[in-house]
Amino acid sequence: MKRIAILTSGGDAPGMNAAIRAVVRTGTFHGLTMFGVNRGFHGLMYHDFIKLTVNSVGDIIHRGGTILRTSRSKEFRNAHMRMRAKEALDYFGIDVLFVIGGNGSLRGGYELAATGVNIIGIPASIDNDIPGTDKAIGFDTAVNTVLEAINRIRDTATSHERIFIIEVMGRESGQIALAAGLAGGAESILVPELPFDIDDVVKRINSGIARGKLHSIILVAEGCCSAIQLGKKIEKMSRQETRVTVLGHTQRGGTPTAADRILASRMGSYAVEMFLAGHTNQMIGAAGPELVMVDLQDVVDGSCEFDREIYQLARILSI
Ligand code: F6P
Secondary structure, eight states: OOEEEEEEOSSOOTTHHHHHHHHHHHHHHTTOEEEEETTHHHHHHTTOEEEEOTGGGTTOTTOOSOTTOOOOOSGGGSHHHHHHHHHHHHHTTOSEEEEEESHHHHHHHHHHHTTTOOEEEEEBOTTOOOTTOSOOBTHHHHHHHHHHHHHHHHHHHHHHTOEEEEEEOOSSOOHHHHHHHHHHTOSEEEOTTSOOOHHHHHHHHHHHHHTTOOOEEEEEETTTOOHHHHHHHHHHHHOSOEEEEEOGGGGTOSOOOHHHHHHHHHHHHHHHHHHHTTOOSEEEEEETTEEEEEEHHHHHHOOOOOOHHHHHHHHHHTO
């Protein structure tokens, strides 16, 4: 009987639990034995395995976070610690390790595969910056969380006729800022992928005021610049009262949206089916409505294109 181990690693993402549930239940359906590894690669190196059954994953589909806990393991970057992780998998007789996480975690899986371990990756990151997949689990929920915040801030911004700078997550990725900015009607969207011009931001604020706009919302990805510093500069340049809200880790928690639960359920189940069909060292990706397999090598070597058309659309619609 084949044995599957699952771990979640890196920043948690809403929908990780739904993915764990889908892997465990599909594996059980096919008669496989399922294990969970606590705290990501850390637990792998320190033999922190638990048996997972159909019941272990009951009542979790709606929960944010991850029941397996997570970590960002620096130790795992050492080759000898990865050998230790392989030994743990051999000790438990594991045939394949499912890694649920973002770019750092998938790279960790790729490096572990070099020791001879079979790996299947499932992309989960609110940043949605994983090469080889249109969507990562958790992104839709994070965007909706930001949108809810924008809606609330808009009310108070209008009442006080203020400018609001809202900082969202994304050290290297402007995906959350772009999607929430378009959906929330932000006047300016500042992302790490593109240079920005503060004069243009202020010009857009002023032209909005000139045609009677009662507020301005500027969405800034954390990797772009400090929202607090930006707020001070904009207040000075525009001479308008300005406030800053940093949404921070509120974006990582919360119950996953239907879209994230469905994506996680499909990806988790497909991952098991693909392993049973003989595939390893692949990541599951979403290509439009289809699920596909992407070589882990291509994931670690790849990069994500920033959607300039959507960016331009957001600019046009918020004149
Ligand atoms: O998981 C991705 C992410 O949320 C990024 O958007 C953010 O920059 C980072 O993680 C924050 O990580 P941590 O919670 O470890 O500070």
